[in-house]
Amino acid sequence: MEKPWKCGDCEKGFISPSRLEIHQRSHTGERPFTWSVCGKGFTQLSSLQKHNLTHTNERPFKCCDCGSRFKSSRDLVSHQRTHTEERPFSCSHCTKKFRTSSNLQVHQRVHTGEKPFTCSVCGKGFTHSSTLKTHQVTHTNERPFKCSDCGTGFKRSGDLVSHQRIHTEERPFSCSHCSKKFRTSFDLQIHQRVHTGERPFTCCVCGKGFTQSSTLRRHNLTHTNERPFKCSDCGSGFKSSGELVSHQRVHTGERPFTCSVCGKGFTQLSSLQKHKATHSKERPFKCSA
Structure with missing residues (x-):
């Protein structure tokens, strides 16, 4: 397409004089459209x-698939790609594809090593x-995002949104392989590795692969005697937070897993499952001899 209107500062071409005029504001700094509430200026009326x-x-832009609403048509278009699975932006380094150009731009920093955003407290780059x-x-104890149902506070708005789905039981993210639904896109991503077989987190000691970084961290403890999770009642140490939670029920007397047949309670789900076999004639363990 011909672009006959040229910028005198950078020689960039445009298809119309109005596009050229808008572009030239990037050189002059002119922002003729100002919002009366906050005083912020913009180069275009649409901005x-x-x-x-x-x-x-x-939020005037509504998704016809799930009903989610957005403040801009661009946000709606990006969201709709979660339904269509369209990823039109490809990385020139590794051919990985993305739903938005901004996601591609962020990804390419993996290849370039660029970390333009630096923490003023510790100097870490992002x-x-x-x-x-x-x-x-993480440098504060501030949890500004509060759940209106239970009062729990969160450090990020995204964590609050995910948490609130516990109350609403909403699971908006569906697996295209088995139709199982999840509360967050992150949980869906991890689940899909069950279908793809991907195990991106590898133990440097034994080479075993895992679908989640947290599972790898727990596994790493099997190669050491480290027991970082301490019981505040008796000082016993455990290799995982789950083991600590189960142990603490010894002190609290809590038995959250109850048999539906006889009402007996158990501290662990596995203990309940073993107990249930006493109410049936099932004998799943066979002697090979």
């Missing part, structure tokens, strides 16, 4: 209109501004 929505709860913001909360 001002989109910005206006940040001062309201209005590839994305949102990751830096999340990290900065």
Whole structure:
């Protein structure tokens, strides 16, 4: 397509004089469209209109598949790709594909090593501004995002949204292989590794692969005598938080797993499952001799 209108500063071409005029504002710094509430200026009227929505709860763009609403048409288009699984932006280094150009841009920093966002407290660098913001909360005990149902506080709005689905029982992320549903896209991503066989987290000691980094961390403890999870009642140490939680029921007397036949309670699910066999004639363990 011919672009006859040229910028005198950088020689970039445009298809219309109005596009050229908007572009030239990037050189002059002119921002003729100003929002009266916060005073922020914009080079285009459309940018001002989109910005206006940040001062309201209005979300006029609705997804016809799931009903989710968005403040801009661009956000809606990006969201709809979660339903269509379209990934139009490809990485030139590894051919990995992404739903948005911004996700591609962030990903490419994996290859370039660029970490443009730096923590002012500890100097750690990050590839994305949102990751830096999340990290900065680790230097405080602030949990500004509160659940209106139970009062639990969270460090990130995304964690609050995920938590609230416990109350609503909403599971908006569906597996395309088996239709199982999940509360977060992260949980879906981990689940899909069951189908793909992907195990991206590998133990450097024995080479065993895992689907999650947390599972690898727990596994790493099997190669050491480290027991970092301590009981506050008796000082016993455990290799996982789950083992500690089970142990603490010895002190609290809590037995959350109850037999539906006789009402007997157990501290662990596995103990309940073994107990249930006493109510049946099932004998699943056969002698090979």
